[in-house]
Every structure is written in C-alpha cells, then in structure tokens.
Amino acid sequence: MTEKKFYEIGQRPSEVILHPAGDAPLHRRRLPFTRRHWFKWRSRLNAKTLEQERMLADKRPLWWALGLLALALAAPFLSNPMLTIAAIFCIFSAINVLWTLIIGTAGIFSLATLAIVGIGAYVSAALNVYLGLPWPLMFVAGGLAGLVIGGFLALPSTRLDGLYYALLTMGFAEICRVFVQQLKPLGPQNGSINNVASFIPSDWQLQRPGLLLGFAGAFVILLLALLTFRVVNSERLGMLLQTAREDEAFAEATGIDYRRARLHVFLISSAGLGVIGAFYAQFYGSISPQVFSLDQLMLLFAMIVIGGLGRSEGAVIGTAIVVLIDKGFLNLGPIRILLVAAIMLGVTLFLHNGLAGAREQFRGWRRRKQSEARARRTEKGGEVMPEEAIEIADKQEIYYRRFQKRLRDRLKALITPELIEEHRQNPLGHHSDALSRVLNHFRRAEVADKYAIMRQPEAFHAYKIVAFSGTRGAPPRLVDDRTYHDINEAYHAVFLLRVNDLMEA
Amino acid sequence: MTNTRIFGYADPLAARAGSRVDFMISVEGRDEVEARLVRVIHGDENPEGPGYLEEAVDIDLPKVLKVKRQFTQVGSFARADDPEGRLDGLQNFTLFAHVFPTLPKAERQQVLGRWDIEGSRGFGLGIDPDGHVAMWLGDGAGVDEIRTEITLVPRCWYFVAASYDAASKEAQLHVINCVSQWNSRISTVVPFEADSWIKETLRHGPGATAGAASFKLASATACNPVRGHYGAFLFNGKIDRSGVYSRPLSRAEVMALAKGDAPAKDGLLAYWDPTANLAREGVGDTIPDTGPHGLHMQGINRPVRCMTGFNWRGEESYRLAPETFGGVHYHDDAMTDCAWDVTHSLTLPDDLKSGVYCLKVSGGGGEDSIPFIVRPKTSKAKLAFLLPTFTYLAYGNEHLSYEAPIAQAITAHTPVIVAEDLEYKKLEEFGLSTYDHHTDGAGCCYSSWKRPIITLRPRYRLPAMNFPWALPADLSLVWWLEHAGYDYDLITDHDLHAEGLDCLKPYTCVMNGTHPEYYSEEMMDATEAYLRQGGRVMYLGGNGYYWVTGTRSGDPACIEVRKLDSGSRAWQAEPGEGYLASTGQRSGLWRNRGRAPQKIVGLGFTTEGMDASEPFERMPDSFHRRVSWIFDGLGDEDLIGDFGLAGGGAGGIELDRYDLGLGTPPHTMLMASTIGHSDNYPLVSEEVTYAFPGRGGTQDAQVRGDMIYFTTPRHGACFAAGSIAWSQALPCKDGENNVARIMRNVLNAFLKEGDLPGAAYKGDEKLWR
Numbered sequence A: 001m002t003e004k005k006f007y008e009i010g011q012r013p014s015e016v017i018l019h020p021a022g023d024a025p026l027h028r029r030r031l032p033f034t035r036r037h038w039f040k041w042r043s044r045l046n047a048k049t050l051e052q053e054r055m056l057a058d059k060r061p062l063w064w065a066l067g068l069l070a071l072a073l074a075a076p077f078l079s080n081p082m083l084t085i086a087a088i089f090c091i092f093s094a095i096n097v098l099w100t101l102i103i104g105t106a107g108i109f110s111l112a113t114l115a116i117v118g119i120g121a122y123v124s125a126a127l128n129v130y131l132g133l134p135w136p137l138m139f140v141a142g143g144l145a146g147l148v149i150g151g152f153l154a155l156p157s158t159r160l161d162g163l164y165y166a167l168l169t170m171g172f173a174e175i176c177r178v179f180v181q182q183l184k185p186l187g188p189q190n191g192s193i194n195n196v197a198s199f200i201p202s203d204w205q206l207q208r209p210g211l212l213l214g215f216a217g218a219f220v221i222l223l224l225a226l227l228t229f230r231v232v233n234s235e236r237l238g239m240l241l242q243t244a245r246e247d248e249a250f251a252e253a254t255g256i257d258y259r260r261a262r263l264h265v266f267l268i269s270s271a272g273l274g275v276i277g278a279f280y281a282q283f284y285g286s287i288s289p290q291v292f293s294l295d296q297l298m299l300l301f302a303m304i305v306i307g308g309l310g311r312s313e314g315a316v317i318g319t320a321i322v323v324l325i326d327k328g329f330l331n332l333g334p335i336r337i338l339l340v341a342a343i344m345l346g347v348t349l350f351l352h353n354g355l356a357g358a359r360e361q362f363r364g365w366r367r368r369k370q371s372e373a374r375a376r377r378t379e380k381g382g383e384v385m386p387e388e389a390i391e392i393a394d395k396q397e398i399y400y401r402r403f404q405k406r407l408r409d410r411l412k413a414l415i416t417p418e419l420i421e422e423h424r425q426n427p428l429g430h431h432s433d434a435l436s437r438v439l440n441h442f443r444r445a446e447v448a449d450k451y452a453i454m455r456q457p458e459a460f461h462a463y464k465i466v467a468f469s470g471t472r473g474a475p476p477r478l479v480d481d482r483t484y485h486d487i488n489e490a491y492h493a494v495f496l497l498r499v500n501d502l503m504e505a
Numbered sequence B: 001m002t003n004t005r006i007f008g009y010a011d012p013l014a015a016r017a018g019s020r021v022d023f024m025i026s027v028e029g030r031d032e033v034e035a036r037l038v039r040v041i042h043g044d045e046n047p048e049g050p051g052y053l054e055e056a057v058d059i060d061l062p063k064v065l066k067v068k069r070q071f072t073q074v075g076s077f078a079r080a081d082d083p084e085g086r087l088d089g090l091q092n093f094t095l096f097a098h099v100f101p102t103l104p105k106a107e108r109q110q111v112l113g114r115w116d117i118e119g120s121r122g123f124g125l126g127i128d129p130d131g132h133v134a135m136w137l138g139d140g141a142g143v144d145e146i147r148t149e150i151t152l153v154p155r156c157w158y159f160v161a162a163s164y165d166a167a168s169k170e171a172q173l174h175v176i177n178c179v180s181q182w183n184s185r186i187s188t189v190v191p192f193e194a195d196s197w198i199k200e201t202l203r204h205g206p207g208a209t210a211g212a213a214s215f216k217l218a219s220a221t222a223c224n225p226v227r228g229h230y231g232a233f234l235f236n237g238k239i240d241r242s243g244v245y246s247r248p249l250s251r252a253e254v255m256a257l258a259k260g261d262a263p264a265k266d267g268l269l270a271y272w273d274p275t276a277n278l279a280r281e282g283v284g285d286t287i288p289d290t291g292p293h294g295l296h297m298q299g300i301n302r303p304v305r306c307m308t309g310f311n312w313r314g315e316e317s318y319r320l321a322p323e324t325f326g327g328v329h330y331h332d333d334a335m336t337d338c339a340w341d342v343t344h345s346l347t348l349p350d351d352l353k354s355g356v357y358c359l360k361v362s363g364g365g366g367e368d369s370i371p372f373i374v375r376p377k378t379s380k381a382k383l384a385f386l387l388p389t390f391t392y393l394a395y396g397n398e399h400l401s402y403e404a405p406i407a408q409a410i411t412a413h414t415p416v417i418v419a420e421d422l423e424y425k426k427l428e429e430f431g432l433s434t435y436d437h438h439t440d441g442a443g444c445c446y447s448s449w450k451r452p453i454i455t456l457r458p459r460y461r462l463p464a465m466n467f468p469w470a471l472p473a474d475l476s477l478v479w480w481l482e483h484a485g486y487d488y489d490l491i492t493d494h495d496l497h498a499e500g501l502d503c504l505k506p507y508t509c510v511m512n513g514t515h516p517e518y519y520s521e522e523m524m525d526a527t528e529a530y531l532r533q534g535g536r537v538m539y540l541g542g543n544g545y546y547w548v549t550g551t552r553s554g555d556p557a558c559i560e561v562r563k564l565d566s567g568s569r570a571w572q573a574e575p576g577e578g579y580l581a582s583t584g585q586r587s588g589l590w591r592n593r594g595r596a597p598q599k600i601v602g603l604g605f606t607t608e609g610m611d612a613s614e615p616f617e618r619m620p621d622s623f624h625r626r627v628s629w630i631f632d633g634l635g636d637e638d639l640i641g642d643f644g645l646a647g648g649g650a651g652g653i654e655l656d657r658y659d660l661g662l663g664t665p666p667h668t669m670l671m672a673s674t675i676g677h678s679d680n681y682p683l684v685s686e687e688v689t690y691a692f693p694g695r696g697g698t699q700d701a702q703v704r705g706d707m708i709y710f711t712t713p714r715h716g717a718c719f720a721a722g723s724i725a726w727s728q729a730l731p732c733k734d735g736e737n738n739v740a741r742i743m744r745n746v747l748n749a750f751l752k753e754g755d756l757p758g759a760a761y762k763g764d765e766k767l768w769r
Helices: A060-077 A080-105 A113-131 A135-157 A162-182 A184-189 A208-234 A236-246 A248-253 A258-284 A294-307 A312-328 A335-350 A355-377 A396-412 A417-425 A433-443 A487-504 B251-259 B389-394 B407-411 B419-427 B471-484 B493-499 B521-532 B738-750
Strands: A041-045 A052-056 A451-455 A463-467 A477-484 B005-011 B014-016 B020-028 B032-042 B053-056 B064-066 B077-080 B093-101 B109-116 B121-127 B132-139 B143-151 B158-165 B170-177 B196-201 B220-224 B228-232 B237-245 B268-272 B297-300 B304-307 B327-330 B344-347 B355-363 B366-375 B383-387 B446-448 B488-492 B509-512 B536-539 B547-552 B555-561 B603-614 B616-618 B651-658 B669-674 B706-712 B716-721
Touching: A060 A080, A060 A208, A060 A312, A080 A113, A080 A208, A080 A236, A080 A258, A080 A294, A080 A312, A113 A135, A113 A162, A113 A258, A113 A294, A135 A162, A135 A258, A162 A184, A162 A294, A208 A236, A208 A258, A208 A312, A236 A248, A236 A258, A248 A258, A294 A312, A294 A335, A294 A355, A312 A335, A312 A355, A396 A433, A396 A487, A417 A433, A417 A487, A433 A487, A433 B407, A451 A487, A463 A487, A477 A487, B005 B355, B020 B355, B020 B366, B032 B471, B077 B327, B093 B109, B093 B121, B093 B251, B109 B132, B109 B237, B121 B158, B132 B158, B132 B170, B143 B170, B143 B196, B158 B251, B170 B251, B355 B471, B366 B488, B383 B471, B383 B493, B389 B446, B389 B493, B389 B547, B389 B555, B407 B603, B471 B738, B488 B493, B493 B521, B493 B555, B521 B536, B521 B716, B536 B738, B651 B669, B651 B706, B716 B738
Parallel strands: A041 B143, B005 B366, B014 B366, B109 B220, B383 B488, B383 B509, B509 B536, B536 B716
Antiparallel strands: A041 A052, A451 A463, A463 A477, B005 B020, B020 B344, B032 B053, B032 B064, B032 B355, B077 B297, B093 B158, B093 B237, B109 B121, B121 B132, B132 B143, B158 B170, B170 B196, B220 B228, B237 B268, B237 B327, B304 B327, B355 B366, B446 B555, B547 B555, B603 B651, B616 B669, B669 B706, B706 B716
C-alpha cells in the first residue's frame, strides 16, 4: 500500500445566495418583446443542506451595468484631457464592438473597419460642408454610406477565405487613403474636410460643456453599439451563426442559410460603423485621411487582440487599455507604442483569447490541474479520496469501493495454477473454498463489461466471448474472435479473462 | 443479422381445436412472407437428447401471407374520453395533479395536458428535460413556457398546478411539497423546502389541437406520417388525483387542493379520482372523472393501480383505506398489448391433435416461430398435461442476464446468448417480464401474450443458465409422452384458471409442467378439489404454486403478480402496494396466505441453483409395498437421474421439499431425495428467519429435492418429484432410463381407474427384523 495523504476539502460559498420563499410568488420578468428574462437565474437544492438556493447564473449584465454606470458618473469629475480620452475610448469601443460582430459573430476577417468609418465620415462631412446637410441627417448619410460600402465589401467575403480577404480589405483602406489624399478639391487641406457642423454648438467647442456633451454623445454611441451587439449576437442571427460555427455542414443540412446570416451581420455592422463615422467627423469637427492609415488600423487591431476576439467585453477592455496608454501617456512618446506592442505580445503568448478569456482559461487550467491530481492520487477501483467523494451521491458506493479493493487483494492471493486447473476440469458444480470465493466475486460484478458467451449459428457447440454493455438496448461487444467448440472451454476462457482482470486491477 | 425482421404473436396463446387463432405479424423489409404450420415435439437442440423435432401439419393455410410493418405503443398513460372536445382550446384554465416523479430524464415528461408535439399546439404540464416543473403552451405559431427554477426530488409526493389567464397572458405555476411521514422515499427530517410559486407573463397562448392531440395523463400526443398518432413525452411515476378548471385558481384554492380537499365546483371541467372506482375485486384501466362531464380516462398498457397515494398513511391494503390509494404508476417502458392488426386468422380443424404448434413465417432470411397451444375440442385422453402458461408469461422476454448483476451469482453460470436475443434487446419494444424492472427501478407486475415473446420460441434457451426454460423445457415431457406412446391432452393454466375443476374433471391423471410457479386462487382451488375428488396429480416440477397471481376478469391475456415480503423475488413491491389490481387479492407467496404448496401436492420450494443437477437417491419409504411398485425395474441403490439435459441430473435447478410443518399430508411417503448439492444451492429466503452461515447445499439438510407419494380420497393420489430438471432427464438415453421407468410405473397405475397399486398395504407392519 502506498502512503496516502487525505487533504481537507470544503469551501464557504463565494456568491451571493438568495433563498426564495416557496409560499410567495416569484415574478419572472421578461425583456420586452422577447421570451428572455432580464437575468438568468440558477436554482438548485444544495446537495449539502438540501436548501433551495437561487443564484445569478450569468453575472455579466451586472458587471456591464456597474462598469458603464461608473464611467457615466465619473465623467463630470474628470479633467478636460481625461474627459477627451474617455470620449475617444467610447468611440473606439463602439467601433470595436461592431468589428467584433463582423469578426466574431459573422466570422468574416475584415480589416476595412476604419475604412468604413472613414467613408461614413467623409461622405457625411462632405454633404454637410459642400451641400449644407444639417448635422442630424449626417448620421443617416454616414449610415447609408456604410451600408453601401459594406454591401460592396461583403460580396467577395463569400468567395475569399480568411487571410486573402483580410489582405483585400487592408488594400481597400489604403486605396481610400490614397484616393482622398489625391482628390483635387481637398488638396489645399491635405485631404481633410474641416469646419464640419456638429451636435456640439460651435461656441462650446473645446470648452468644458462642449467636452462634456462630446463625451455624452460618445457614451450614447457606445450604448447603441452594445445594444446592436446584444440584439445581433444573442438573437436569431447570432443563434444561426452559432450553429454554423459549430458545424457548417450540419447547419446547412438543417436548412440554416448561414452565408446569408453572415452577410446580414456584415451589413448591419457596416451601417453602424458609417453612423460612427458621421459622429467621428462631428466630434472632431473635421476628418482627415489619417483615419484610413495603417497605424490606426494596427492600434485598433491591438485593442481587439488584447481584449479578446468575439466578445463585447473583450472589445471594451482592450480599447480601454490601449486608449489609456496611447492617449493618456502622451508624454512617454514613442515608448507607449512599444508598451502596447509588449502587452499585445504578452497577451498572445500567455492567453488563449485575450483578457476577456482569461477567467475561463484560468478555470480550464484549474480543471486540468485537478484531473492531473486525480490521476495521480486515484487508483482505478481503489480508495476514494475526499475530493472524489463529493461527487458520489450514494455514499455506500464509497464503502463498496473500499471493500471490493480489499476483497480483491485477498482473492489475488488465492489465484494459483492449481486453482485454475481445478476450474478447467470442472467449471460448474462443487468447488474448493478458494475457487468458490473467487467465482462468487466474479459472478456478483456489475453488468457493464461483464463477460458472457455467445452461441454462434454454425453449430450447437460453437461459442465466442462477448461482454455486456450494461445499458438496455445497447448490444454486447465481442471480446475475442476465437470460437470455442466446447461449452466448458468457453466457461474456462471467461474465467481466465476474469482472473486476468482481477490480477491487473 | 438479416435485413428482414419478422415478429409475431398468436391470440389467444392457447385455443381449443375448432376455434380460431389470430396471428399478428409485423415484418420490416418485405411485404409478404411464407407461412407453414408445424407441431413441435421437442425443442431442446442439445445433442444429448433427441434434438429439435417438429412435424409439418397439413392445414388450410395460405402459402404466402401479406404483411406490413406494425408499430407498438410502448409506455403506459391514460387518455380522456372527450368526444366533444371540452378540454380542447381552453384559454383560461388551471391544470393540477398530485405527482410522485420517479425518474428525471433527458426527455420532456408530460403529467397532464393536451399537447400536439409536431404542431406545437395546446397546453401541457409536466417536467422539462432539465427536471424543472413546467407548463408549455403553443398556438402553432409560437410556443411559450413557464417553469420553476427548482427541480423535483425523485420519489417524493408533490402537488403541481399551473394556470393561465388569456386576458392578461399571465401564467402561474405552483409546486407544493407533500412529503409526509409515510408517503415518500424520504421523510420530513430532510430539511428540504421545495415549494415554488412562479408568475410570468407569456407571449404566446394555447391553441386548440382538434384531432391532432387528445387530453392525456402521463403522455403527450406525437404523430408520425407512417405510424399515425402515438403517446410520447411519457412520464415515469405516480399521478394521484388530477383535474382541470376553466379558470385560473387563486392561491388559496390551490393550497386547498394540495391538502387534498374536494375541488370547488365553480369552473371545474374534470376531476380524475383514481380512488373512485377501487372495488374489493380490483379495478380496471378506467380512471373515473367525478366532475360534471364524466370525461373518464382510459389507461393504455396498464398503468399500475391500487398504489399508494399522496395521503397514504401506512395501511397495508387499498381495501382498508381506498381513499389513500389514488396512486397510479405510469412507466415509459410498460407494454402489455401490441394491439397489432390481425395478419391472418386461422380456424383450427376440429380434429387437430392437441399439441404445441408454431406458425413458422419466413422470408428474406428472417424467420419467426409463433407458438400457440392447442387443446382438443373435447377432452379425449385420460391424461392431461397442464402447461403452466402463467409461468410462460411471467418469464416472457426476461432481461435477467442483461440487467440483473446478481443473476450470475444465482445461476452460477456465465450466460450464453444468441443473436436473436440481441435483436430483441435492441428493439426493446416487446415489453418486460415479471422478473424485470422498469426504467425507474420499479418492478414489472404485468405480462401478457399480446406481444412477440422470444422466451416462448421452442428452441429458446434461457441465457442465464443455457438450458431451455418453461415452454421449451416442457417440450421434453411432450416428446417423452409421444415416445412412450401415451395419449395425452394439453391443457393450460389459463384453461384451469377459467374453468376451475371442470377443466380437470374429465381426466384420470393430470401432470404439471417443469415450473408451475404462478398460480391463481381458482387454480389452487381446482387442483385441491380435483385431488379431493379422486383425481391423480403428477407434480413434476420445482417451485410450484408459489406466487399469488391473477388476471383481470374477461382479459386472460395479461397476468399480474406483485412480489413482496419474502421468497425469491426479482423485485419488491413498495409498502402498501402488494395487492393485485386485477383481483383485489393480496399477492406475494401463497405460503404467506396460508396455502403453502405442501398442503396440495406435499412439496414446496426450498432451494435453487443452476450450476449442476444431482440425482435422486431412494429413501427407505420407497421399499414399502404401498409405493415400491413405483420403483419396479430399479435397483435398490440405483441413482435416479444421474443424467439430464438441464444441468446433467434429474434433481436440480429449483427443488421442492417435504415439510410436515408447512402442510405436507401426514401420511406422505418420502420415497427419494436428491443428494450432494453444491453451495450454489442455498436455502431459500422464506426459510431464513435468523441469518447464519452454512445454509448451502453442503451444510444444510433442507437443501434437497424430494420425491413423495400420498393418497387422497376416492382413489386419488399425488406423485410429486420436486425438481425442475426432472422432465428434462426423460429424453436422455433415447428416452429409456430410470427416470422414464418411474414415470411409466406411475403413469400406468394412475391411468387405471379404481384401486391404486399398493393401496391394500395399509395394515400394521408385522416385522421380524
């Protein structure tokens, strides 16, 4: 027997637990126009106390609400530069959230995100400056521009795969930049359009109230982006695409047109990005070709990578980090870009799916550690360790395991060539005490994987050895292909298999 | 396996010559099969005996039968008689029931409702796949659901109610824990408080299902284009009183119903009260509606009745407190009637020889032998062989080797299976035996002939011990009677049960099969009366007259037994649930009801073991002239039956013992006993009061089978050889052996009316030694 150490286990609950009264009504309220509830609750009878417990199964809505509320409440107390940074954070977060829809939900690896924002900004700004479109309609113009460009960009997405499509969209951004810069009418302003009308009154520009209003607008844009994400990702479109992500062939076979769903997501996101473009132009009062530049795109990419692909919280966390470094530590100079690169490198090296996936990754790691320890500490069919006992509802099983282990140890000592010979000569009927004990142990085993003999159709005495599945309706499996022509030989062959199993246990 | 699957059954299982037998056949992979009729003479293919023997029977039978695939409804539930659709299209309603769920499972289980699964229409209250109580509604366009957050604890009583108000679209769900000191698996010391009350406003309401569904208990309505409507979402567990209101109930009204108060009349549409028709003589499949419209429920596949309800307080029988026996147990794997269409009706010729017949249907490499038993139109022979058809049914399609871990320890064998076993076990649609458990662990108390039964095929060997059992085993005796030239009629348990003494009266001698284990009161009475009136019985089996068995009056196809208290029982009825719903009688062992088998045939069950059978050895009584004629031709110390097709001996498998204390007639002669059993033959549990070691064959003298003889009034007599293996020793040595010799000696004497040989030797012995 190896030395065993029994570790104490047990934990106090780490969550807030509610105990709903059974004799008072529990109103389960739903989100309007859906069958969804506001919160996802998890209830159970606690196996340790049999008390009814109610917990929030998905706490993310709570964290979102707290985080956004904190940002909104903190804004009035921020300094002017910090307020601008907060607003920029909101804008880039909104862009990234929509981009996440394209990359994560739709699974289209597009790098034309900023290009669409830029086009939305340029179109709406040009319409405002040159044709006098009032600022509220700029959002519509930007959205339409985004939708049209999105429509064009979507076409090749079903034809080209991953990397090629990414290159194509990157090229598209570059073409936009070159095009704008070489546009004659914009030549004097170096390709920029200035003096764009804005939702911020012009005399408030760069004043405290203007900054506050700018932030408020950016905050609303972020909320709208998040709402779009929630509606697209978690409702019908997202569900369809979820199935497609798991198994494209299966999705197609069940009548899910996931290509169409992808296109829809792409179009919705593009329109949203166009609207953000219009907001962008208004927020700064101008728009420059810088928006199409590769370094901006790379910064955006860094945000998504650091935060984690495919999740809205990832997009926001990544944006917060990168914006804070890029805009908050301006005095660090070029080093801050290196800092962003270093964080990105660290995240890609150590995390599977950005910071947002860190928690899940940690849990996976803990599970792996746990099963490694199990494998190390648990002998097959041997003693049950305290950490294993919590998973066994019928505690009697634990005693059975202990008893069977000790019984097997005693029986192993009884197996001798003489005993095997005794069985060979006479598999049925009177047996010595030792053989009776060994046989009785074998016969009392659970049905799953228990050996049986299967008569073959070719002759009355033709047998093969099989093992039962232990599940109603599931057939036995063939254990070995040898045919025995004497029933006693077959009995003995089963006996030898069982002895072998015993000695190896 | 072949691509053609053929399964069939005969109804009735046993018929008189001149009457009609219907064959229900289902075939997959072909639309016609060849058919021929054979009389089976021997079943066991063991090369040490005569092997499988059949003879073709020339009868008016089409060579080719048109067949189709037939479907089987598996699972028990109840359907409301509601031709006017009073329970359809309800908009405001409350559904309620007392339930005792037994098995959470990955499929939705409907407790009650009218739900069309394919059309997503109607309403249903039940348990969702995650184990929550839920009510689902649908109007065809959309579905909606309200569910509890808690899950139910299996085998505890709860009251569940769900209401819906179409105007506000508000649904309410109530779950109220009804665990008492008596009624559940656990008691009130368990600190669980599983009440739940949910309110929710739904988006979709219920729609009318019309013909697409019916109102059911323990099931919802599914539809398949080939098969038509059938029950799915099957519930496992008991449902006590249940009902429907045409309005949402208030909390106070719900609480009152949960307590068991009579339902308020206002808005009550139906109230199914299973206790309302519990009669002393048992109860059928109807669950009466005591509400205003009389929408009675009809049970399918025999929901188990007379079960304890939520308000049960420990009474042993439903007869004592019927109002506490509202439990009706539903199982998702119960099957008592395939209800297939008749494929062919065969009118038996008036002069058809009594025997075991098989309709052999084959085609495309598939084959089935559908057995049935023919009894002469009027009794012809002086000898009747009573085939224990109750026992045949009790073991029908048993799963012991596949599911009972302990089976190998009982039989001391490694099971031997064949390909056809796998075919049957794979399908799992032909029901269970009374040795099996339902999916929720409850024992199966019903078995019927209205289904294909693999264990009745004449060549079948029971996997657990690799020799024939029941009908296939009894064919050894049939073969021997043919071989020895005795004229005989076959009669069955079902005949005896239906006709009583009249069934036996025409015969001078009646012999039992190898295992007459399941007996009804009628059969016990008739046998006893037959012996009392001068009949002669040859009891040639083991573990006979054991379980109190019944059939519902008018429906002989299905037997019922409840295993309880003691005895070798594959399962144990729950407290209070030991009375037969078919007859109202207490089930369990006859011995525990004052009628030990010893009182009728002198022997009763004492041990079982399947590793090896042993011979009988003559006892001193066998040398008395009253009985020594039975041993004519045998040596004084000859071992009787040290050979046999079941375990290699005439004394084994299940053995019966002489015991004056249990009622063996005091003048019984103990002529022979088996010797030398291994410890795989333990003393049976009903004999064990204190448990102590050493109750096996090598240490306990009660582990043995006895051969006895006693006389009864008017030249009657009983010869009993208490061993299942006895008849299976007859075919050895070409049918000429010392077991056969004893049989001839007894038969020759028993078939002669008047004084029995040895009857004169009743004087006091004057001895010089």
